[in-house]
Amino acid sequence: xxxxxxxxxxxxxxxxxxxxxxxxxxxxxxxxxxxxxxxxxxxxxxxxxxxxxxxxxxxxxxxxxxxxxxxxxxxxxxxxxxxxxxxxxxxxxxxxxxxxxxxxxxxxxxxxxxxxxxxxxx
Amino acid sequence: xxxxxxxxxxxxxxxxxxxxxxxxxxxxxxxxxxxxxxxxxxxxxxxxxxxxxxxxxxxxxxxxxxxxxxxxxxxxxxxxxxxxxxxxxxxxxxxxxxxxxxxxxxxxxxxxxxxxxxxxxxxxxxxxxxxxxxxxxxxxxxxxxxxxxxxxxxxxxxxxxxxxxxxxxxxxxxx
Amino acid sequence: xxxxxxxxxxxxxxxxxxxxxxxxxxxxxxxxxxxxxxxxxxxxxxxxxxxxxxxxxxxxxxxxxxxxxxxxxxxxxxxxxxxxxxxxxxxxxxxxxxxxxxxx
Numbered sequence: 561x562x563x564x565x566x567x568x569x570x571x572x573x574x575x576x577x578x579x580x581x582x583x584x585x586x587x588x589x590x591x592x593x594x595x596x597x598x599x600x601x602x603x604x605x606x607x608x609x610x611x612x613x614x615x616x617x618x619x620x621x622x623x624x625x626x627x628x629x630x631x632x633x634x635x636x637x638x639x640x641x642x643x644x645x646x647x648x649x650x651x652x653x654x655x656x657x658x659x660x661x662x663x664x665x666x667x668x669x670x671x672x673x674x675x676x677x678x679x680x681x682x
Numbered sequence: 683x684x685x686x687x688x689x690x691x692x693x694x695x696x697x698x699x700x701x702x703x704x705x706x707x708x709x710x711x712x713x714x715x716x717x718x719x720x721x722x723x724x725x726x727x728x729x730x731x732x733x734x735x736x737x738x739x740x741x742x743x744x745x746x747x748x749x750x751x752x753x754x755x756x757x758x759x760x761x762x763x764x765x766x767x768x769x770x771x772x773x774x775x776x777x778x779x780x781x782x783x784x785x786x787x788x789x790x791x792x793x794x795x796x797x798x799x800x801x802x803x804x805x806x807x808x809x810x811x812x813x814x815x816x817x818x819x820x821x822x823x824x825x826x827x828x829x830x831x832x833x834x835x836x837x838x839x840x841x842x843x844x845x846x847x848x849x850x851x852x853x854x855x856x857x
Numbered sequence: 858x859x860x861x862x863x864x865x866x867x868x869x870x871x872x873x874x875x876x877x878x879x880x881x882x883x884x885x886x887x888x889x890x891x892x893x894x895x896x897x898x899x900x901x902x903x904x905x906x907x908x909x910x911x912x913x914x915x916x917x918x919x920x921x922x923x924x925x926x927x928x929x930x931x932x933x934x935x936x937x938x939x940x941x942x943x944x945x946x947x948x949x950x951x952x953x954x955x956x957x958x959x960x961x
Contacts, residue, residue, distance in 0.1 A: 568738075629935045637840075643821045646818050647826070650819075662833065662834060662836075663837075666840060673848055691860055695860035699861045706869065713892050713893075719889055726896075733902070740909075744924075745924065749902075749927070757895065760934055764941060768945045768951050779885060786879055786881075789882060801867040807912060808911055808912060809911065809915070811915040813914045813915075832925060840928070842932070843935045846939065
């Protein structure tokens with residue numbers, strides 16, 4: 561029933577409102593009270609902090625993408641595991657065999673990728 | 683629902699629908715028009731989340747959960763990584779539209795007109811049957827009995843996608 | 858019965874599909890094209906669930922179909938983005954106007 565999810569909607573609206581109100585208040589306060597003076601220190605990313613090295617828009621390592629692909633695979637596996645787990649007792653051994661086959665296929669893929677060395681962080 | 687008993691339910695549902703639909707359309711327009719592709723990807727996440735809200739409104743909580751898990755949780759992450767892996771793309775100076783965008787707009791207008799005509803004129807055989815209770819249990823049974831072949835083929839498809847994606851995306855040749 | 862009529866959902870899905878189609882046809886960036894395809898797939902899923910809810914609420918075919926569509930979409934994104942990364946490594950660009958190896 562959609563009514564049960566009303567708190568989530570309210571929560572979402574509060575979260576968005578909180579974020580927007582924070583930004584708006586900060587802008588308003590700085591508009592009202594801050595005297596703007598040009599200072600070189602204000603322009604560095606971390607004031608009074610470490611100086612960042614190199615450009616911020618660096619190319620990420622492709623290893624991140626490979627991990628994300630593995631993640632998507634097991635994410636989908638969970639989606640199929642969940643309804644199976646709910647009816648596990650009713651389907652008994654047949655359901656176990658079917659799900660075993662499903663997991664075996666994905667597991668073979670994981671082993672292959674592992675053996676290929678795609679999981680090693682270079 | 684004791685706390686909401688006195689509300690005109692239809693009106694409230696329609697209002698929520700309009701809110702969610704507006705969010706979807708605004709986010710989708712942002713996805714296709716923003717110049718910075720990274721901002722497009724963030725708008726895409728908002729659009730996916732709003733579609734999950736629509737599924738809850740349609741009383742399909744399992745599909746809503748799947749939408750959040752796979753679209754919001756995994757596909758968005760993949761797209762964000764791909765954007766960050768192709769550095770020149772993050773350059774906002776690269777234009778959003780290609781040379782043939784007006785042709786695309788024309789085709790879109792034609793397709794939208796056709797689809798709109800179908801939506802407007804086709805007679806839909808609406809059913810008054812009650813919604814199936816205990817959807818998760820029924821879904822589990824259907825997946826493992828009637829739809830067991832697509833279910834197993836899905837695992838093969840995922841295997842192929844995993845192997846293909848990893849072999850294509852790796853930097854080492856043949857490794 | 859739900860207070861929102863079927864035609865509202867179908868109209869929303871049509872609009873979303875059109876936006877996705879426009880994005881697919883007009884984007885210069887290959888990742889942007891994939892995003893357009895995702896929007897269209899979402900529109901299709903909205904239709905599937907809406908038809909399930911209003912036309913065959915006693916069966917679950919629509920929901921199961923939607924879950925399979927999402928599965929296939931995830932595989933498609935994984936492969937599509939891997940191809941884009943491979944092209945990027947070869948040509949140092951993913952601007953589709955510069956990827957014209959097949960042009961005579």
